[in-house]
Each structure stands twice: as structure tokens, then as C-alpha cells.
Amino acid sequence: MGDLTVEEAILKLKDDDVEVRKEAIKNLYGVKDESVINPLIEATTDENTNVRFKAAQILGTFGDVAVDKLIDKFNSATGSDKRYLIFALKETHSPKTIDALVSAVDDEDPNVRKTAIRGLGALQARDKMDYIASGLNDDDWGVRLYSIYALGDLATPESIALIKQARRKEKDKDFKKSCNKTIKKAEKVMKAGGKLQPTSKAKPMKDIKVLEKEDLEAAAREYEVYVNEKSTSQAPYKRLCILYRKLNKYDDEVRILNIAIELFSKLNPGKEEWFQKRLDKLTN
Known part of the structure; x- marks a missing residue:
């Protein structure tokens, strides 16, 4: 949490x-208080694109906790308001979103x-x-491309056959190259057991350490990505503790x-000692 309290940030979203709204969104990164879900859902319809995107991004980190409310809002949304809601739904990685994506x-x-199509691929919705x-027959080039990526995510003989069929029909060279790369990746996944591992959104640690010299707040947000992805490396957690101390953000x-x-x-008993000692000093 940033310089604002949760209540202050929620108020400033309006x-x-x-x-001011951008600053409010910035302060809600990493917050896991469910009271922010509804205000963030409303922020996905903000007139500012940056606010909408960031709100959807944060909502995605709540996973199943936010899904039902997101689906309710999506079902009543119209026009461009759906765009960021569908992004938020996709980012939750919850199977409960499949019907909405369809x-x-x-x-x-x-x-x-x-x-929506890429989300179905990421969720391994093979029955869909x-x-x-x-989407392979869509008039929009981007939709056709995302359909290729989603079929690649499924990584089955049937999905690969569809990509090859689309490659034969398409004249665009860049599209064909994307088909080739996707086929190669899907075949590799099949050989490895058939399940695609989710791609990490975290920036390399060395890049974030460079960012620390320029913007501690921005660096902290990047380390939070590791936390959201439940990284099993101690490094990002330690760096976050150090940064939040420098920023006087003791609650964080x-x-x-x-x-x-x-x-x-739970993962490796004994590895938590550094964190426990720091917590004891901080709270005693």
C-alpha cells in the first residue's frame, strides 16, 4: 500500500x-483487501485508459475472490466497457470465467x-x-493471430492441425511466421506432457534492481508481481521488505x-527464519 490508506484511495478513485485517480490506482497495487474490488470494477469504466487498464490488472490478482462480481458486471456491460472487464476476467486465471469468455x-x-479467445487458450479450455x-475466420487480423496463440496454448494434435490449416490460407508472411513459432512451441509442450506452463509477467530481478535507483515505488510494484505469482525464490520478498522499510511503508x-x-x-522449513527475525524486531 502506498501513502494513502485503502479508504482514501477508494474515495479518490472518484x-x-x-x-488523482491515477495516484489512487497506484496506491492500490498489492492490496488484498476485498473492499477495493467493487470500486476497482467501477474504475474499469473510467474515461482514462490508464486508470481502466490498471484497475483491471489489479482485479486480476484477486483470482477467484473477484470473479463472481466481475462476471455480474460483465453480463450487464455494453460496448467498450466490456473490454477491460474481459481483460480482468482473463487475468484471474479462474475456470469460472470460461462461460463469460465464450x-x-x-x-x-x-x-x-x-x-476472450486468448483467455480460453490460457485456461486450457480444450472443450471450447x-x-x-x-476466430481464425475473423475479419480482424489481431483476432486471427490471437486465435493462433490460443490454439497453441491448447497444444493438442487437433489444435496444431487447425494452426497449420490457417497457415496455408493466410498470405501475410508475419502471420505465417507466428504460426510456425506457435506450432513449434505447442509441439514442445506436447512432448513435455501436454500442459502449458503459464508465462511469468515478472521482470528480471537484475532489471528491477536497476529500477530501484530511479524509482523505489515502481521497483516495489515489479517485485509485487513475484509475490502475486507465488515465487519460490526468497530474493523478491527480501527486496520488498527492504524497499518498504526505506519508503516507511511498515504495513506493507x-x-x-x-x-x-x-x-x-511450508515449502522449505528453516528458510522463513530471515523473515521471522525481521518481523519480530519490527513488531516487538
Whole structure:
């Protein structure tokens, strides 16, 4: 959490000044308080693209906790308001979103269509392959490309055959190259057991350490990605604790310490000692 309390950040999400709303969103990174879910859902319809995207991004980190509310909002949304809601749904990686994603495959907005299709691939929705494949005939080049990626995510003989079929039909050289790369990746996944491992969104640690010299807040947000992905490396948790101490964000430091203690005490008993000692000093 940043300089604002959760309550202050929620209030400022409705401020008339877009810069104030951006600052409010910035302060909600890493917050796991469920009271922010509804305000963030409303922020996905903000007039500012940056606010909408960041709100959707944060909502995705809540996973199943936010899914039902997101689906309710999505089902009543119209036009471009669906775009960021479908992105948030996709980012939750929850199987509960599959029906909503299927319903968006033929949406009038191509950005909604391609995000929904890619989401079905990421969720390994193999029984929805026909819906994914429908995007191969879309008028929008981006939708066709995302359909290729989603079929590659499924990594089955049937999905690879569909990619090869699309490659034969398409004249665009860049599209054909994407087909080739996707086929190669899918075949590798099949040989490895047939399940695609989710791609990490975290930046390399060395890059974040460079960022620390320029912007501690931005560096902390990047380390939080490792936390959200439940990284089994101690390094990002330790760096976050150190940064939050420098930023005088003691509540955030305590939050990370508790997460690390719970994780490492189960994963590798004894590895949590650094975090436990730091927490004891901080709270005693």
C-alpha cells in the first residue's frame, strides 16, 4: 500500500482530477483487501485508459475472490466497457470465467474478441476449441493471430492441425511466421506432457534492481508481481521488505513478511527464519 490508506484511495478513485485517480490506482497495487474490488470494477469504466487498464490488472490478482462480481458486471456491460472487464476476467486465471469468455468470442469489439479467445487458450479450455477456432475466420487480423496463440496454448494434435490449416490460407508472411513459432512451441509442450506452463509477467530481478535507483515505488510494484505469482525464490520478498522499510511503508513490510513466513515454512522449513527475525524486531 502506498501513502494513502485503502479508504482514501477508494474515495479518490472518484475524484474529478484524472491525476488523482491515477495516484489512487497506484496506491492500490498489492492490496488484498476485498473492499477495493467493487470500486476497482467501477474504475474499469473510467474515461482514462490508464486508470481502466490498471484497475483491471489489479482485479486480476484477486483470482477467484473477484470473479463472481466481475462476471455480474460483465453480463450487464455494453460496448467498450466490456473490454477491460474481459481483460480482468482473463487475468484471474479462474475456470469460472470460461462461460463469460465464450460469450465474448463473437462480441462486436475486436479487442474483446481477441482477449476472450486468448483467455480460453490460457485456461486450457480444450472443450471450447470450436469457439477459439471461430476466430481464425475473423475479419480482424489481431483476432486471427490471437486465435493462433490460443490454439497453441491448447497444444493438442487437433489444435496444431487447425494452426497449420490457417497457415496455408493466410498470405501475410508475419502471420505465417507466428504460426510456425506457435506450432513449434505447442509441439514442445506436447512432448513435455501436454500442459502449458503459464508465462511469468515478472521482470528480471537484475532489471528491477536497476529500477530501484530511479524509482523505489515502481521497483516495489515489479517485485509485487513475484509475490502475486507465488515465487519460490526468497530474493523478491527480501527486496520488498527492504524497499518498504526505506519508503516507511511498515504495513506493507509486515504483509510481505507474513506471506513469506507462511510460504517458506511450508515449502522449505528453516528458510522463513530471515523473515521471522525481521518481523519480530519490527513488531516487538
